[in-house]
Amino acid sequence: METQEIHRGRLIDHLQLVVRDLAASQAFYTAVFDVLKIPMGGTGDSYFWADELFVSTADSVAASGELTGRHHLAFQAQDEAMVDAFYKAALAAGGKGNGAPGYREYHPGYYAAFVLDPDGNNIEAVFHGEAQRSAPSVKVTF
Template sequence: MEIREIYRGRLIDHVQLVVADLAASKRFYRAVFEAIGIPISGEADDYFWADELFISSVGSPSAAGVPTGRTHLAFQANDRATVERFHAAAVAAGGKDNGAPGKRPYHPGYYAAFVLDPDGNNIEVVHHGRADRSADAIKITF
């Protein structure tokens, strides 16, 4: 499967998680991405991806047979309701609560929730409060 179009934001080009149970991860991340309004960009037998995040099985050629260690990933949300939808959907899809939706002390307006995915990765969805953005993302077409 060839990638023909991608979107890129700021610092990260892409992240790969190598998971023990790809089917469980697909269920979890489909629910998460649906809750935050990000579509699955594509999938194959041993991996799937959405925007900059690639999730693959240990048997995937790019995994080299080794699962990744515990990782913290944070996805942006447009509002607090999205943070709350994420938390409910992620827990319902097999995730473990790691911090209910609420304000955090990181900066004024920081509102987030945390759920551990099936491999123990700490997945966060955060709304930073009101802010002006220069662009949502950039689109790259090959």
Template sequence: MELYRGRLIDHLHLVVRDIKASRRFYGALLEVLGIPIGGEAEDYFWADELFVSSADSRAALGVLTGRHHLALQSKDRAMVDTFYEAGLAAGGKDNGAPGERHYHPGYYAAFLLDPDGNNIEAVFHGEAKRRAAAVVVSF
């Protein structure tokens, strides 16, 4: 059996109640992460692998998505901190201030709830984890 070793997620579609509130929230977070909005219209926007639409969009079929947890990669702790502050300023709700987490040494993250209650995380895995990954890749 041969396995495809690409990215696990090709894209993710969130269907939201208020597309303008979501555009404001995600636009602020994505700007901090250095990810540009790739395209948008009245009923949707997208950036990289994330597609967000209103329920009345042709892409949504009138159904809101349930609560999701999205973890977005950050290049360092400062980016996690800025992500958290920008998200709060853009209408997000605190779901865990920036700080170390118990998942593994060096796991630094912040959590926000978006306007629809999705748990949006920014995570930096720390230098030790990054060095370990580089060693594995170099073999």
């Protein structure tokens, strides 16, 4: 697995999910990334990746033969419509509903949807309302 860029100064460098059925996971994440406008970074016989998320089989070199446990990943959406599209695409691609699109009480304007991916990971798309629209993007470099 080789990425094209190294980004310094992020909280998370990368995440790896080790899955049972790579084809099912790739279909699910391809559909989700398409509606969230996240380009697929690359694929191989035992993995695929987008941005800093790597998904592989247990027999890939990086996995050491073990599946990862259940995780919660939240992807940013550009607006409520994108959250709705995420939910619909995720269900159509084999996901299981874990919280329909709607406002949550985490903070004002928090609009999110939750689905379980083919391995049971809790995958979320979230839009933070007007606060997200007006917040500047921050790029940290070292």
